[in-house]
Amino acid sequence: MSAPAATAGGDADRPIVVVIDDDASVRAALEDLLGSVGLQVRVFGSVREFLAAERVDAPGCLVLDVRMPGQSGLDFQREMSGAGIHLPVIFITGHGDIQMSVRAMKAGAIEFLAKPFRDQDLLDAIQLGIEKDRIRRRDAAALAELRDRHASLSPGESAVMARVVSGLLNKQIAAELDVSEITVKVRRGQVMRKMKARSLADLVKIAERLGIE
Amino acid sequence: MKRMPLVLPKAPLAVLPVAVVVLALGIFVVDTVTELEVAVAVFYVAVVLVAIGAFRRRGVILVSVGCMALTVLSYFLTPVGAPRSGLINSLISLAAIGVTTYLALKIASAEVAMHEARAQLAHIARVMTLGELTASIAHEVNQPLAAVVTSGNACLRWLAAEPPNVEKAQQAVGRIIADANRASEVIGRVRRLARPAPLRKEWLNVNETIQEILALAMSEAEGGDITLKTEFADDLPPVLMDRIQVQQVVLNLVVNAIEAMAAGGGQARSLTISTARDGPKAVRVSVADTGVGLEPAALAHVFDAFYTTKKEGMGIGLAISRSIIEDHGGRIWATAQQGGGAVFAFTLPTSRAEVS
Numbered sequence: 001m002s003a004p005a006a007t008a009g010g011d012a013d014r015p016i017v018v019v020i021d022d023d024a025s026v027r028a029a030l031e032d033l034l035g036s037v038g039l040q041v042r043v044f045g046s047v048r049e050f051l052a053a054e055r056v057d058a059p060g061c062l063v064l065d066v067r068m069p070g071q072s073g074l075d076f077q078r079e080m081s082g083a084g085i086h087l088p089v090i091f092i093t094g095h096g097d098i099q100m101s102v103r104a105m106k107a108g109a110i111e112f113l114a115k116p117f118r119d120q121d122l123l124d125a126i127q128l129g130i131e132k133d134r135i136r137r138r139d140a141a142a143l144a145e146l147r148d149r150h151a152s153l154s155p156g157e158s159a160v161m162a163r164v165v166s167g168l169l170n171k172q173i174a175a176e177l178d179v180s181e182i183t184v185k186v187r188r189g190q191v192m193r194k195m196k197a198r199s200l201a202d203l204v205k206i207a208e209r210l211g212i213e
Numbered sequence: 214m215k216r217m218p219l220v221l222p223k224a225p226l227a228v229l230p231v232a233v234v235v236l237a238l239g240i241f242v243v244d245t246v247t248e249l250e251v252a253v254a255v256f257y258v259a260v261v262l263v264a265i266g267a268f269r270r271r272g273v274i275l276v277s278v279g280c281m282a283l284t285v286l287s288y289f290l291t292p293v294g295a296p297r298s299g300l301i302n303s304l305i306s307l308a309a310i311g312v313t314t315y316l317a318l319k320i321a322s323a324e325v326a327m328h329e330a331r332a333q334l335a336h337i338a339r340v341m342t343l344g345e346l347t348a349s350i351a352h353e354v355n356q357p358l359a360a361v362v363t364s365g366n367a368c369l370r371w372l373a374a375e376p377p378n379v380e381k382a383q384q385a386v387g388r389i390i391a392d393a394n395r396a397s398e399v400i401g402r403v404r405r406l407a408r409p410a411p412l413r414k415e416w417l418n419v420n421e422t423i424q425e426i427l428a429l430a431m432s433e434a435e436g437g438d439i440t441l442k443t444e445f446a447d448d449l450p451p452v453l454m455d456r457i458q459v460q461q462v463v464l465n466l467v468v469n470a471i472e473a474m475a476a477g478g479g480q481a482r483s484l485t486i487s488t489a490r491d492g493p494k495a496v497r498v499s500v501a502d503t504g505v506g507l508e509p510a511a512l513a514h515v516f517d518a519f520y521t522t523k524k525e526g527m528g529i530g531l532a533i534s535r536s537i538i539e540d541h542g543g544r545i546w547a548t549a550q551q552g553g554g555a556v557f558a559f560t561l562p563t564s565r566a567e568v569s
């Protein structure tokens with residue numbers, strides 16, 4: 001697999017843990033705990049503060065308090081993907097009930113920890129979250145790369161690719177597009193080259209990932 | 214049940230015993246110099262009534278016996294008049310003094326019993342309000358405890374590092390101490406509210422008194438997605454009040470407001486606690502919500518005992534609140550807010566020195 005696209009700053013791959021908790025004591029303690037194991041931490045007192053801050057392009061995860069003035073952690077979790085934030089979420093809460101934790105886990109939370117929690121439980125969840133984010137970022141980067149490649153195709157090539165992956169023969173494609181079979185062959189070669197596909201099977205897989213049927 | 218020491222707010226204590234003696238001697242002199250036919254001794258009942266305010270039960274009985282003795286003494290010392298009607302007059306006076314003493318003592322003890330019952334009821338209402346706040350209290354205590362545990366773990370990790378980072382460890386311990394103290398303060402505040410406390414009025418700042426219990430209310434409000442705002446007026450004059458009781462009233466109003474909003478629709482939920490001067494002689498505290506509001510019919514009755522609009526209410530919170538506020542010489546009332554919601558407000562009189 002290709003490496004994630006390089007972004008501004010050489011430290012881009014160093015994970016960052018974001019902590020959002022309205023309680024200053026809890027924030028300070030978490031910042032210190034995570035700092036003591038060498039993690040980079042950014043703390044915020046509210047969701048709004050976090051949204052107002054500049055986002056850092058690095059793998060990471062979000063440690064989110066459930067109960068906060070303004071927007072609650074659970075509500076924020078629901079709106080995150082809409083806001084283009086894909087960080088894995090670890091919930092911490094003063095008094096969570098089962099219903100609340102089920103809701104959070106169903107919405108894709110990594111972990112739901114009741115305060116006070118064991119530090120190792122949190123650190124494990126954070127490790128898991130960061131790992132998940134790394135994979136997600138790598139996949140997203142790879143997909144972006146494929147999109148770029150696909151975008152570099154000419155309209156003709158793109159049309160040929162769509163038909164090739166749907167299983168049509170060159171002759172059939174030529175008839176459908178009303179071009180010569182030679183032209184189809186040439187475009188097909190271009191598609192394989194530009195899309196960096198090693199075989200027809202590879203191209204089909206790429207098309208699937210790009211959502212081309 | 215423990216008896217509550219009860220000090221009724223009356224005239225300065227040193228004045229009353231003197232008044233009793235002066236009054237008794239005055240009546241004695243007049244009774245002695247006037248003719249026997251004039252029943253001045255009946256006025257000893259006034260002495261007994263004044264004594265009720267100054268002494269305990271035994272003291273009042275002593276005063277009463279003294280008055281009777283003076284009546285008899287006057288009868289023998291009075292030089293002029295008909296001895297026969299004088300004797301009847303004296304007997305009537307003695308009976309009047311005796312009956313007055315008996316009735317006054319009965320009323321006084323009934324008053325004490327009533328005050329005790331009210332104090333107990335206030336305590337029960339307070340504990341019930343606290344009961345509704347348990348989740349908030351748990352949260353208020355749990356938050357610093359979570360910080361303590363996390364800082365403790367961080368501290369261990371700094372110490373286990375190679376080489377140990379003593380400075381970071383010390384900072385962590387410093388935070389642990391501060392957070393533990395914070396947790397203990399929350400518990401202290403709750404315990405003060407939960408204890409059956411005798412009435413103790415002190416000169417206090419209203420803002421600070423409210424601020425002390427705000428953390429509990431705040432936490433409850435957050436749970437219900439409610440924005441809690443405070444609009445405190447500066448330079449409010451001090452008020453002579455019982456801290457716990459006034460906090461109880463505010464807490465009760467806040468809990469009511471939060472419940473009213475929990476029942477309400479999806480409009481913006483906000484709770485505003487404000488303080489202001491109310492004329493030159495009083496301070497006003499208002500709790501405004503954007504909840505379901507109050508029907509005009511309910512407005513007239515919300516402060517009645519056992520009147521409730523809540524499913525699980527007993528209808529004593531506001532009745533107790535009113536008795537507390539009136540006991541402080543203030544007033545409590547409710548108004549409907551335009552566009553939904555209710556405002557509950559009360560006043561507390563400030564010092565008289567302020568006025569002049």
